[in-house]
Amino acid sequence: MANESRTLLEAYNQTEFQVPGNGKRTVQVLKEALDRVDGETVGDQYGTGPVIESFQTKLADYLGKPSAVFFPSGTMAQQIALRIWCDRLGTKKVAYHPLCHLEIHEQDGLKELHGIEPILLADKDRLITLEDVRGLPDGVAVLLLELPQREIGGQLPSFEELEAIAAYCRRKGIKLHLDGARLFETLPYYGKTAAEICSLFDSAYVSFYKGIGGIAGAILAGDTELTEASKIWKRRHGGDLISLYPYILSSDYYFERRLPKMESYYRGAVELAELYNGVDSIETRPAVPVTNMFHVHASVPAPMLEAALIAVYGQTGIGLTARVNSVNEEACSFEISIGDLYETLPKDRLRRAFLLLNEQLAAK
Amino acid sequence: MANESRTLLEAYNQTEFQVPGNGKRTVQVLKEALDRVDGETVGDQYGTGPVIESFQTKLADYLGKPSAVFFPSGTMAQQIALRIWCDRLGTKKVAYHPLCHLEIHEQDGLKELHGIEPILLADKDRLITLEDVRGLPDGVAVLLLELPQREIGGQLPSFEELEAIAAYCRRKGIKLHLDGARLFETLPYYGKTAAEICSLFDSAYVSFYKGIGGIAGAILAGDTELTEASKIWKRRHGGDLISLYPYILSSDYYFERRLPKMESYYRGAVELAELYNGVDSIETRPAVPVTNMFHVHASVPAPMLEAALIAVYGQTGIGLTARVNSVNEEACSFEISIGDLYETLPKDRLRRAFLLLNEQLAAK
Numbered sequence: 001m002a003n004e005s006r007t008l009l010e011a012y013n014q015t016e017f018q019v020p021g022n023g024k025r026t027v028q029v030l031k032e033a034l035d036r037v038d039g040e041t042v043g044d045q046y047g048t049g050p051v052i053e054s055f056q057t058k059l060a061d062y063l064g065k066p067s068a069v070f071f072p073s074g075t076m077a078q079q080i081a082l083r084i085w086c087d088r089l090g091t092k093k094v095a096y097h098p099l100c101h102l103e104i105h106e107q108d109g110l111k112e113l114h115g116i117e118p119i120l121l122a123d124k125d126r127l128i129t130l131e132d133v134r135g136l137p138d139g140v141a142v143l144l145l146e147l148p149q150r151e152i153g154g155q156l157p158s159f160e161e162l163e164a165i166a167a168y169c170r171r172k173g174i175k176l177h178l179d180g181a182r183l184f185e186t187l188p189y190y191g192k193t194a195a196e197i198c199s200l201f202d203s204a205y206v207s208f209y210k211g212i213g214g215i216a217g218a219i220l221a222g223d224t225e226l227t228e229a230s231k232i233w234k235r236r237h238g239g240d241l242i243s244l245y246p247y248i249l250s251s252d253y254y255f256e257r258r259l260p261k262m263e264s265y266y267r268g269a270v271e272l273a274e275l276y277n278g279v280d281s282i283e284t285r286p287a288v289p290v291t292n293m294f295h296v297h298a299s300v301p302a303p304m305l306e307a308a309l310i311a312v313y314g315q316t317g318i319g320l321t322a323r324v325n326s327v328n329e330e331a332c333s334f335e336i337s338i339g340d341l342y343e344t345l346p347k348d349r350l351r352r353a354f355l356l357l358n359e360q361l362a363a364k
Numbered sequence: 365m366a367n368e369s370r371t372l373l374e375a376y377n378q379t380e381f382q383v384p385g386n387g388k389r390t391v392q393v394l395k396e397a398l399d400r401v402d403g404e405t406v407g408d409q410y411g412t413g414p415v416i417e418s419f420q421t422k423l424a425d426y427l428g429k430p431s432a433v434f435f436p437s438g439t440m441a442q443q444i445a446l447r448i449w450c451d452r453l454g455t456k457k458v459a460y461h462p463l464c465h466l467e468i469h470e471q472d473g474l475k476e477l478h479g480i481e482p483i484l485l486a487d488k489d490r491l492i493t494l495e496d497v498r499g500l501p502d503g504v505a506v507l508l509l510e511l512p513q514r515e516i517g518g519q520l521p522s523f524e525e526l527e528a529i530a531a532y533c534r535r536k537g538i539k540l541h542l543d544g545a546r547l548f549e550t551l552p553y554y555g556k557t558a559a560e561i562c563s564l565f566d567s568a569y570v571s572f573y574k575g576i577g578g579i580a581g582a583i584l585a586g587d588t589e590l591t592e593a594s595k596i597w598k599r600r601h602g603g604d605l606i607s608l609y610p611y612i613l614s615s616d617y618y619f620e621r622r623l624p625k626m627e628s629y630y631r632g633a634v635e636l637a638e639l640y641n642g643v644d645s646i647e648t649r650p651a652v653p654v655t656n657m658f659h660v661h662a663s664v665p666a667p668m669l670e671a672a673l674i675a676v677y678g679q680t681g682i683g684l685t686a687r688v689n690s691v692n693e694e695a696c697s698f699e700i701s702i703g704d705l706y707e708t709l710p711k712d713r714l715r716r717a718f719l720l721l722n723e724q725l726a727a728k
Contacts, residue, residue: 028403030610039392043579072436076602109600113477209606215407216605236473237601238440241580242573246394246610 008323011310015319017346019272022213022258022339030215030246033253043243047231051245055252056219063204064195065221069230070248072239074181075106077205077220078144080233083114084226085142085175085203095119095136096144097128099151101179113237127157130164136174143169146179147186147197153285153295153335154182159190159197166200178204185211185291188263202226208251211265211292212258213339217247261340265292268342275354281361292338296321300361302332308360318345318353372687375674379683381710383636386577386622386703394579394610397617407607411595415609419616420583427568428559429585433594434612436603438545439470441569441584442508444597447478448590449506449539449567459483459500460508461492463515465543477601491521494528500538507533510543511550511561517649517659517699518546523554523561530564542568549575549655552627566590572615575629575656576622577703581611625704629656632706639718645725656702660685664725666696672724682709682717 012018044052052070060068071077079102082094094110096102098120102110110116119140122128127149136143145165148154157165169176178201183194190197198204203222208214220230234240269289276284276296285295298305302324313319321334376382408416416434424432435441443466446458458474460466462484466474474480483504486492491513500507509529512518521529533540542565547558554561562568567586572578584594598604633653640648640660649659662669666688677683685698 025407025409025607026403027398027401027405027407027609027613029407031398031403034391034395034398037391039390039395041391043389043391043393045389071602073602073605075599075604079602106602107596107599109602112600215607215610232471235439235471236476238435238437238443238470238473238603239601240439241437243389243579245391246579249391 008306008310011313012319012322015313016317017344017349018319018341019345019350020321020336020338021341023341029213030250033214033250036253037249043245044248046242047234047240052248055248058252059206059219060221062194063198063206063219063221064193065198065204065223067224067227068219068221069227069234070244071218071220071234072216072241072244072247074101074179074205074207074218075109076234076237076239077218077230078102078177078179079106079110079114080230080237081177081203081205081220081222081226082110082116082142082144083233084229085177086114086116089139089141089173089175091139091141092116093119093137093140094142094144095121095140097122097146097149098124099149100144100146101150101181102144104151125152127152127155128165129157130161130168133165133168140174142175142177142202144177144179145201146181148182148291148293150182150293154185154289154291154293155286156186156189156290159192162197162200175202177201180204181207182210182291182293184259184262185265185293188266189290208247208255211262211337211339212251212254214251214254215247217244217251258340262292264343265338266290268292268338269294269336272336272338272342275351279354279358279361293336295333295335297327297331297333299331300364301329302326304364305332305361308357308364311360312353312356315356316349316353318349320353320357372670372674375677376683376686379677380681381708381713382683382705383709383714384685384700384702385705387705393577394614397578397614400617401613407609408612410606411598411604416612419612422616423570423583424585426558427562427570427583427585428557429562429568429587431588431591432583432585433591433598434608435582435584435598436580436605436608436611438465438543438569438571438582439473440598440601440603441582441594442466442541442543443470443474443478444594444601445541445567445569445584445586445590446474446480446506446508447597448593449541450478450480453503453505453539455503455505456480457483457501457504458506458508459485459504461486461510461513462488463513464508464510465514465545466508468515489516491516491519492529493521494525494532497529497532504538506539506541506566508541508543509565510545512546512655512657514546514657518549518653518655518657519650520550520553520654523556526561526564539566541565544568545571546574546655546657548623548626549629549657552630553654572611572619575626575701575703576615576618578615578618579611581608581615622704626656628707629702630654632656632702633658633700636700636702636706639715643718643722643725657700659697659699661691661695661697663695664728665693666690668728669696669725672721672728675724676717676720679720680713680717682713684717684721
């Protein structure tokens, strides 16, 4: 399995065109962002100075919140947001999806560092609904909703359902926190501004290295009481670095550059998912993407799909994915996110790659 | 007071020569470090990849430890080191100096996030001695020693006392952790390698933005069990960023560039302290520096010293300090760290500045 994976990655790295993403995460990504910055610009210092303060104000305005704080990571920003809401209500109960980032990717930091015990809402393979939220017990400080729900392919509730959940939480005194790691990516589908979406939430986190393609970094936005408390917790976590400007300046640069492209990424995802769904034994989740991302599920063993992909890459020079995750002995899956590279593809060769993939899998 | 401070800072910023430090923390500091890096270099990804792994190996070797992990901050690295030692011993007790960074600069992160209650050893205004350590109660997992003890001017115990403390701790099963935020700066005085000093400690943290003058970043070194556990806690704290290379590459660059200058910085500090001690009503702590740093104590009110300094800056173009901290109504102090700028000073003008400062204070 490890060998097979390495071989797929090698074959992928040798292709002329790679379909997902914004290109390799090389040092050039940072150099390009810094090229437009005057070297005499003074760096931020422990959360102060124009570089960090102006970006925080810009994002607070963009998200329609009174205040915002830049964090090195979303892991840090979100644990802190939930902790502050818990402290305000005097409880240790939060609610989120079973496949929430805090539950599966953070080594239980929320539990180990903050002693917070989450209530897992909904089944793993579907979105949280208003009905789930209505079933919450008393004493829950905050409900976290992730838009889109990444681990199930980037699905989104309807805006009406979101509004109904927000209204219910407001009535019940439950704070609503937005895991907006990919919020920018949802805007074309919702046809809303970020501020319109965030107005349903008491606090919101956004990331600058998903669709935006920066180096790292996150913003937590909310009321001033929340953001001021978050600065104290940021220091406690060890995130109040003397200088965060390498991340801030690159976040700002790629935010300006890629925010206008979210519509195009989304359309690319819809187009590409259609090509995947044309292959026997493959389907995408969602069937029609609602952001720039989706998951590809294949009802064949991972080694078989990998062998087929390697053949396709070799014959077409088109790299569809760098890795495949085994689901069980008869199924596998992988994630696709569309970025800058998609628009550079020769579409005829892309279509040929899918015809070949279909043939390869049919022949097995 | 706020106005006075701003005026001193303004006068300082207008001087032709500034005495302490390495120059302004501008974006150029990062650009210079990146200039020598090939843009095609692939960034680190969640703690993996050659950029982070090679620097970790290099620093582990330099510090004479089996393993090392790069952290965004020392705040994060040290809380985690103490937590791991506590978990290994099954206790929540650590010991450190009353002016330890964890006690006074981290918003009680160690207590709030890890539930660890420190025992404060020694008086505020002196170093921890072997006698203090002998008085520790049972059940202390780890003793943290800071070399040099920054908040009392950068003082150092003799190497013999350090050895005796280390031997005692080893006998008693107390782990010894080095807060080496300024470890590199101690090497000329001790006449030892970093590895020789670290061999007395079970774990060691070093920083790359004090004497080294990088952007931010820290290394935690120790046995592999410690460093592997520290990676899990790094993720929990939100410090396992997708990419830390902006800090790693600049840390490496300035480490190479400034490590050989520590001897010169140290000699500069000794020379400059002598000039300060020639001024009536001023003395330095230590009287003779043992690293590149010392504290200046003046037995005059802060506003009086500030007025004298502003006059000196205006007449000589020499900036001695950007700020003065009031101790009480009759005394004030500030910190000096010598870096690259000191060797560029016209020494005759520097001496003239001190003559003038003496006159100014005598005239008050």
